[in-house]
Amino acid sequence: xxxxxxxxxxxxxxxxxxxxxxxxxxxxxxxxxxxxxxxxxxxxxxxxxxxxxxxxxxxxxxxxxxxxxxxxxxxxxxxxxxxxxxxxxxxxxxxxxxxxxxxxxxxxxxxxxxxxxxxxxxxxxxxxxxxxxxxxxxxxxxxxxxxxxxxxxxxxxxxxxxxxxxxxxxxxxxxxxxxxxxxxxxxxxxxxxxxxxxxxxxxxxxxxxxxxxxxxxxxxxxxxxxxxxxxxxxxxxxxxxxxxxxxxxxxxxxxxxxxxxxxxxxxxxxxxxxxxxxxxxxxxxxxxxxxxxxxxxxxxxxxxxxxxxxxxxxxxxxxxxxxxxxxxxxxxxxxxxxxxxxxxxxxxxxxxxxxxxxxxxxxxxxxxxxxxxxxxxxxxxxxxxxxxxxxxxxxxxxxxxxxxxxxxxxxxxxxxxxxxxxxxx
Amino acid sequence: xxxxxxxxxxxxxxxxxxxxxxxxxxxxxxxxxxxxxxxxxxxxxxxxxxxxxxxxxxxxxxxxxxxxxxxxxxxxxxxxxxxxxxxxxxxxxxxxxxxxxxxxxxxxxxxxxxxxxxxxxxxxxxxxxxxxxxxxxxxxxxxxxxxxxxxxxxxxxxxxxxxxxxxxxxxxxxxxxxxxxxxxxxxxxxxxxxxxxxxxxxxxxxxxxxxxxxxxxxxxxxxxxxxxxxxxxxxxxxxxxxxxxxxxxxxxxxxxxxxxxxxxxxxxxxxxxxxxxxxxxxx
Ligand SMILES: Nc1ncnc2c1ncn2[C@@H]1O[C@H](COP(=O)(O)OP(=O)(O)OP(=O)(O)O)[C@@H](O)[C@H]1O
Ligand SMILES: [Mg+2]
Numbered sequence: 001x002x003x004x005x006x007x008x009x010x011x012x013x014x015x016x017x018x019x020x021x022x023x024x025x026x027x028x029x030x031x032x033x034x035x036x037x038x039x040x041x042x043x044x045x046x047x048x049x050x051x052x053x054x055x056x057x058x059x060x061x062x063x064x065x066x067x068x069x070x071x072x073x074x075x076x077x078x079x080x081x082x083x084x085x086x087x088x089x090x091x092x093x094x095x096x097x098x099x100x101x102x103x104x105x106x107x108x109x110x111x112x113x114x115x116x117x118x119x120x121x122x123x124x125x126x127x128x129x130x131x132x133x134x135x136x137x138x139x140x141x142x143x144x145x146x147x148x149x150x151x152x153x154x155x156x157x158x159x160x161x162x163x164x165x166x167x168x169x170x171x172x173x174x175x176x177x178x179x180x181x182x183x184x185x186x187x188x189x190x191x192x193x194x195x196x197x198x199x200x201x202x203x204x205x206x207x208x209x210x211x212x213x214x215x216x217x218x219x220x221x222x223x224x225x226x227x228x229x230x231x232x233x234x235x236x237x238x239x240x241x242x243x244x245x246x247x248x249x250x251x252x253x254x255x256x257x258x259x260x261x262x263x264x265x266x267x268x269x270x271x272x273x274x275x276x277x278x279x280x281x282x283x284x285x286x287x288x289x290x291x292x293x294x295x296x297x298x299x300x301x302x303x304x305x306x307x308x309x310x311x312x313x314x315x316x317x318x319x320x321x322x323x324x325x326x327x328x329x330x331x332x333x334x335x336x337x338x339x340x341x342x343x344x345x346x347x348x349x350x351x352x353x354x355x356x357x358x359x360x361x362x363x364x365x366x367x368x369x370x371x372x373x374x375x376x377x378x379x380x381x382x383x384x385x386x387x388x389x390x391x392x393x394x395x396x397x398x399x400x401x402x403x404x405x406x407x408x409x410x411x412x413x414x415x416x417x418x419x420x421x422x423x424x425x
Numbered sequence: 426x427x428x429x430x431x432x433x434x435x436x437x438x439x440x441x442x443x444x445x446x447x448x449x450x451x452x453x454x455x456x457x458x459x460x461x462x463x464x465x466x467x468x469x470x471x472x473x474x475x476x477x478x479x480x481x482x483x484x485x486x487x488x489x490x491x492x493x494x495x496x497x498x499x500x501x502x503x504x505x506x507x508x509x510x511x512x513x514x515x516x517x518x519x520x521x522x523x524x525x526x527x528x529x530x531x532x533x534x535x536x537x538x539x540x541x542x543x544x545x546x547x548x549x550x551x552x553x554x555x556x557x558x559x560x561x562x563x564x565x566x567x568x569x570x571x572x573x574x575x576x577x578x579x580x581x582x583x584x585x586x587x588x589x590x591x592x593x594x595x596x597x598x599x600x601x602x603x604x605x606x607x608x609x610x611x612x613x614x615x616x617x618x619x620x621x622x623x624x625x626x627x628x629x630x631x632x633x634x635x636x637x638x639x640x641x642x643x644x645x646x647x648x649x650x651x652x653x654x655x656x657x658x659x660x661x662x663x664x665x666x667x668x669x670x671x672x673x674x675x676x677x678x679x680x681x682x683x684x685x686x687x688x689x690x691x692x693x694x695x696x697x698x699x700x701x702x703x704x705x706x707x708x
Contacts, residue, residue: 329568337568384658
């Protein structure tokens with residue numbers, strides 16, 4: 001339509017000159033090949049600028065290099081020559097699943113395969129595996145397989161683990177071919193993968209616990225960390241949404257209640273609330289200790305998530321609410337369709353921070369409750385007579401495992417942010 | 426003085442003997458028809474003695490205005506004069522404190538069903554576009570029809586494509602608002618409002634946030650809309666648009682409706698000192 005000749009406009013001030021709309025960004029094709037400096041020159045340049053810019057800079061580089069080199073050498077010597085990893089390989093089942101019955105181990109493997117497949121599908125749908133992701137899978141997978149295969153007793157576990165990794169790539173392959181342009185099929189794919197992700201936690205709990213001889217009290221070792229943290233995070237977000245809306249509500253009674261909840265829960269550390277789970281909740285709701293720990297995790301995380309979401313709600317421009325009203329949406333509709341999706345997106349980074357923090361805090365259940373997660377079972381491992389000297393190995397292993405998961409969470413969240421960035425204003 | 430007497434001039438003349446305090450145009454039926462083409466039209470918007478307070482600041486002071494079906498009204502006034510507040514009262518983004526507002530025969534009051542009916546008849550375009558950044562252009566437009574009017578998805582999308590065609594950017598349907606230029610975003614916002622098939626369109630400075638070269642593409646769409654018979658109230662500083670498209674100009678100052686008349690009346694022979702001062706600054 002902007003192609004039409006302008007309607008003659010007699011007797012007026014000329015409008016500011018309006019060149020054809022949309023032709024504002026003019027990009028010319030490159031008009032000559034520009035020579036690049038040879039690689040060796042560029043490398044030399046970089047090194048000089050970044051490492052040896054001045055006498056002081058050179059000195060700092062040398063000192064830092066010496067320190068890092070010493071640490072690296074120390075670590076390599078410790079890992080490959082000094083350490084006795086028997087404490088880990090011998091206790092691998094204790095560390096991984098503790099009291100989970102051996103004959104029900106298939107439940108663990110199926111759960112892991114399902115989760116891996118979903119992670120692959122999520123990557124295939126909204127992002128893509130890069131070289132670094134493959135490297136991460138290779139290194140971590142190799143590390144895990146080495147631990148499992150060591151001593152030869154757990155060949156089947158190794159096979160199952162490989163199958164689970166295969167499931168991840170299957171999930172990826174099944175989704176990644178879809179063209180990214182909006183289409184009915186693409187929308188359907190996003191709905192299905194998103195829906196499965198949303199219910200993945202209940203699915204895993206069903207696979208782990210329904211039927212057979214297993215109950216919540218069998219969830220043990222690293223599996224307990226892997227269950228507690230997602231329950232805390234997902235439960236926290238689900239609690240946080242209504243709490244944030246409630247605190248922002250115009251009805252005083254609702255906003256006071258939500259404010260009180262948030263401030264009271266944030267007023268004590270998780271440690272304190274786990275004491276409450278141990279002593280008070282027993283009389284109030286009873287139930288399995290693990291269930292009580294889950295409730296406390298979710299309740300605790302919920303208060304923080306609520307504050308992040310509320311911050312995001314306040315950051316939303318008023319025009320969004322007004323546009324929704326002007327289009328005729330009811331307040332409920334505009335909250336559900338306009339406000340919440342945007343608020344959740346804005347609050348992803350702080351919520352991931354909270355998620356990583358609660359992931360590490362799952363070790364606290366060992367401190368307070370007679371529950372055994374990874375760190376607790378590592379304590380048991382080194383309590384065995386022959387492994388008492390291997391304290392360092394056990395804790396280094398636990399630290400590395402926690403770091404791997406925390407790092408993966410942070411990487412995934414970066415991907416989520418980037419994938420969501422498309423619709424950013 | 427213009428050769429022909431415009432209705433506004435007649436009103437201005439008949440408002441009282443010379444030297445009498447200036448009166449806003451009388452509100453009797455038919456007395457405020459400013460364009461012959463609207464002679465038989467019914468009243469679309471009636472506001473009577475509307476007041477609006479923000480705390481103890483009076484943003485609207487006894488504003489009375491009747492707008493005919495298919496009429497194009499441009500509201501002028503200095504910053505803070507209550508222009509936005511007035512048109513925001515017309516779809517109850519602001520609640521008025523006193524007086525009556527009747528939209529197409531529906532009385533504006535506490536009744537939520539009346540409000541829903543009014544909102545579905547009144548579309549609004551904002552200075553800052555206010556598109557939903559997390560939805561594609563197409564979804565921005567189909568959201569209202571699907572969720573409020575319960576139009577089936579495919580039908581809503583067909584309508585949205587038609588509207589995008591009409592505002593000249595059908596090829597942008599699958600993009601997100603952030604990927605469009607300001608002018609394109611504002612045209613999407615117009616399409617979004619039109620998708621609810623309103624009888625009235627409110628524009629609050631629709632081109633003020635745009636780069637100069639994009640203003641025309643939005644004004645062209647608005648002009649086309651005006652020619653199609655839409656009732657429109659436009660707050661704008663685009664005097665070219667006001668002069669060419671408007672049936673009537675209304676001048677607000679300090680919350681009050683100070684003067685109204687045809688574009689010709691305003692540009693050749695404004696009556697009030699405040700109007701003259703304002704026009705001298707803007708022209
Ligand atoms: N929500 C509010 N709370 C308090 N005061 C307000 C509010 N909205 C508007 N006002 C005041 O009411 C007066 C009229 O505002 P309004 O936005 O209607 O002016 P306007 O004519 O649209 O001005 P502009 O040309 O700057 O958009 C201004 O003095 C403004 O400060
Ligand atoms: Mg305004």
